[in-house]
Amino acid sequence: MLNSRFFRALMTACATLSFAALPLFAQGVANQDYSGLDKYLPQGRPGNFSFVGVRAAEFLTIPVGARGIGLGEAYTSVGDDITSIWWNPAGLGFLQKKEVMMTMVDYTLNLTYSYGAAAFPLADGNLVVGGFFGYLDVPEMEITTVTSPDGTGRTFNAYDFQGGGSLAYNFSDRFVAGLNLKYVHQDVWSNIGGSAFAIDAGTIYHTEFMDREIRFAFAIQNLGTNITMTGPNLLREVGPEDSDNLAPTGYNDYSDDPEAISRRNTRQMYYRTHTYRLPTNMKISMSYNIFTSEKLNWLACGEFWRPNNIPISYATGTEMTFNFNPVYTASLRTGWKIQTDELTSKTDAYGYDYYGDDPTFRGFSFGGGLKRNIGGKTLEFSYAYSNKGRLSANNFFTIVFGF
Secondary structure, eight states, X not given: OOOHHHXXXXXXXXXXXXXXXXXHIIIIITTOOOOTTSSSOSSOOOTTOOOTTSSSOGGGGSOOOHHHHHTTTOOTXXXXXXXXXXXXXXXXXXXXXXXEEEEEEXXXXXXXXXXXXXXXXXXXGTEEEEEEEEEEEEEEEEOOOSSOTTOOSOEEEEXXXXXXXXXXXXXXXXXXXXXXXXXXXEEETTTEEEEEEEEEEEEEEEEEETTEEEEEEEEEXXXXXXXXXXXXXXXXXXXXXXXXXXXXXXXXXXXTOTTOOOOOXXXXXXXXXXXXXXXXXXXXXEEEXXXXXXXXXXXXXXXXXXXXXXXXXXXXXXEEEEEOSSSEEEEEEXXXXXXXXXXXXXXXXXXXXXXXXXXXXXXXXXXXXEEEEETTXXXXXXXXXXXXXXXXXEEEEEEEEEO
């Protein structure tokens, strides 16, 4: 029978997650039934299709940290190192020393994403502060249109970046909360750009069940202002009205006709663009150490995702960590992120083959890591493979240094 200590922990965790999650369900999740650009398109979307591509700054959804990716992205409650600055800033509260990280992603379609972060504990470890910066480079590409699908002969490039600060605080020996404040910017086609401010926030409640650690976590990512693109390339000249087609007759010289209609001079104007929301995501997570000994730890984790640009997603993962000696530690990981925004059949409803890799294993991931202690300092290298279905796969590499 479960002891009273676990019941108290479970009830506290459930209450914490419920009070935090329910208002967000009402505000940002239940409110968006995939209506395209939300305020512009009440029609025109086929049923059961997601809205990837109609959120601004979707580079914010590129995961950071090979350990979390190797666990199928079920890392919200697991994170206890510098990489948790992306998944759930509350995880920074577990840091015992200064840590810095760098991760590089050779992403789909030759995109390159680089992300770096640093954090350090203060006030006897009760307070942790940090900062981060991520940069997505889009190489030069040829412009294609509906009428010129093979290219127009012109090219463009683009870049996106985010940067900000983090704060985590241990309210007790069981409860920690964290917050990211960040600035987000997108730039495309020679200075057509837009910016936004956003927050990430999260909590982790950790206790013990059957003498092994169990964690409950809640996090929300990219909750912020909208992005409207502006810039010099949206500037256009508007000439005088065409008296034969667009304006009434009567354009005469004032010197001859005092009642003549004045012809306007050439003017400048900016094209107006849609306003786009950020890809906000709410996550509820749990992790548990199934087996713990001096040499081995077996972790299992799972979570529920509610993004505002695709339907509900689920993630699960497991990790085996081996302590060979006080110097070397190695880990093996695998996981699966299950997304319901895409058919997994090799052919569509009309029998046509899809392009790209077989999507059946989309979301499957695996990886591992090696950690070494060097005179009170730590150096950790992690690798992860993530299957993207029709978009092939990505390899992630992360280095973390603690001192």
